[in-house]
Amino acid sequence: MSVAVAESQDDCIIEQLWDQYTQKDHDAWATLYRQTLATLPGRMCDEYLHGLSKLGLPPDRIVRFEELSDVLRKNTGWEYVAVSGFLPTKQFFSLLADRKFPANRSIRNLQELEYQELPDIFHDVVGHAPLLMDPIMADFMQEFGKAGMACDSESKHTMLARLYWFTVEVGLIQRNGSLKAYGTAIASSAKELEFALQSHSPNRLHFDLERIFRTPFSMYDLQETYFAIDALSQMLELANDGFSCVLKAPEPLPDIEQGRLVETDSVISAGDRSYHLAKLGSCV
Ligand SMILES: [Fe+2]
Secondary structure, three states, X not given: OOOOOOOOHHHHEEOOOXXXXXXXXXXXXXXXXXXXXXXXXXXXXXXXXXXXXXXXOOOOOOOOHHHHHXXXXXXXXOEEEEEOOOOOHHHHHHXXXXXXXXXEOOOOOHHHOOOOOOOOHHHHHXXXXXXXXXXXXXXXXXXXXXXXXXXXXXXHHHHXXXXXXXXHHOOEEEEOOEEEEOOHHHHOOXXXXXXXXXXXXXEEEEOOHXXXXXXXXXXXXXXXXXXXXXXXXXXHHHHHOOOHHHHOOOOOOOOOOOOOOOXXXXXXXXXXXXXXXXXXXXXX
16 A cells, blocks of 8 residues: 655546557456456345446446546546556545545556456456445545544554455455455456355455454465455444544554464354465475
């Protein structure tokens, strides 16, 4: 969520320069779109699929942010702005608080179709925009931005970042015994969609705010633990409460290594860690 230094929102916003995309870029979008859309039904939650359908994204070319923003504005008041790379934390929160979603304009290359370590336009649009069409998540994201602006310590920023990661990016939802995903990183990665929902490797736990605050994450790999909410209204409760769970929280207890389970965990399924153990083994 952070790196370079910029003083205001305007310093971060760039032009999408849609006319400069090459045919190869559009082909990468079309391939990703076709492959991803085939994997989502039955795996992503209904709210996401409904939002995706209402967006009417072009299947064969990269979307223009103006056309995307037109649809979002009419539905939930959000719009897209192009930014370069990761934003400074302050500007990221400031844009969200104004219902502006900062999106990368570049698209991954064809070698990274299944999983992309850094967010690209496909992740930022196909992952995030459907959730921004949902009234609950639209409000949640704005309130999240406001909470970030109000944060006054590094530890609270860390808590917010972990909350964002384990919900908006890699969140699962379990309703009537059926486990689906609403996380945007999962939606935009065929590899993580399969891994998060079907692999024996990761732990899947019921949503637990205190546990999430204590759980570090990796932006550059599949997760060892995923958390499942019962309904998107759980997110709204956090937002309606002004994220006091973060802003008024005492210092969190020590971190829990992500792959570990602890006594207080409410476990949906315990993982065998095979994916991450194999990776560790290959590094030795
Ligand atoms: Fe994202």
